[in-house]
Amino acid sequence: MTGYISAPDHIVACDLGPATVIVDYRTGRVRSLTGAAATWWTDMARSGEQTSSTALPKAAAKTLTERLLTAGLLHEADGPSPWNPPVPGHPWRPSWGTQELGYGFSDLPDVPPGRLALALLALAATLAVRSCGPRRRAMARLVRLVRHARAGTPATPEEAETVVHAVRRAGLCLPARVACLEESVAAALTLAMLGCAVVWCHGVAGDPIELHAWLETSAGNPIAEPPSTGRFRALLAIRTEKETDPS
Structure with missing residues (x-):
């Protein structure tokens, strides 16, 4: 050595x-x-x-x-x-049960059928990429997939929320593991197909140590996320907006 x-x-x-x-x-x-x-x-x-x-x-x-x-x-x-x-990161200390913070999501709102169809397609593609290849490289494949999801216009908060809700509804229809990682990647893909760009984030929080993946607007606001997402420090943030040609 x-x-x-x-x-x-x-x-x-x-x-x-x-x-x-x-x-x-x-x-x-x-x-x-x-x-x-x-x-x-x-x-x-x-x-x-x-x-x-x-x-x-x-x-x-x-x-x-x-x-x-x-x-x-x-x-x-x-x-x-x-x-x-x-x-x-966001430093933490044991709360000994004296602090409470809401987790989870409220009931999913209805979404347009067209958005749901796109979400199903994107989620199926995400699951295929995750599963096709060595399991130990699944994360790398999903990160690469997000890097290829490019769009020209920043998504509005309303459009982005609709797509995230559509992906979560789509996840209820598929007999496969769909958690925050798969949901966020599929939502970024769906928005890219609609020409809308966001920021895909993956990060960590403490007390207890957890990992989470989510989307943010170009302004840095979490999309359709509970307050608990504020505990997480993004370690990897990928902007899906196409780079403009300086010429």
Whole structure:
């Protein structure tokens, strides 16, 4: 093993205070580091040199490095290769049941049949992309699918909400697992077919540590989401609006 390590571009970490959460956007795997191990990750991100951090004893640092290399969260480098440090999340502390926040969605409103048909088509395509290929690369395939969903005009909040509700209704019609990840990707695809652009987000929250995917308008407002979505820090945000030609 060389004295240098680095993290691939598809690895993103978030500092939630008591824990640092590391997400692999190629495999969808998640790992949490706490205490000295979290400090070690941050130190290493700044330098990429294994001897630069004293947060962990030498033996513990070696063991952690080997585990992260095996998990694909790190790789060996030929020289110092710093990587992006953890992005600051929304810090949390145990509430001991003294704080309440609404989860879930209200009853789904009716949607135009045309929107429902498009939503069914987009959701079927999303599920096909998720399932066609190695399971460990499903997240990478879905992220790539979102990156190809391009549109020229930012969606209005009303149009975007209608599409999100249509996708959620479509999910009730299909005998497959449809959660926030699949819903958000399918909604981004549906809106792209309508020529409407949004921002696809995937992020993390603490207390407890959770992952969530959702859509936002170009102005950064969550679309058809409960108040609990405000707890999440977006780690990956993909704008589906086509880039304008400067010429």
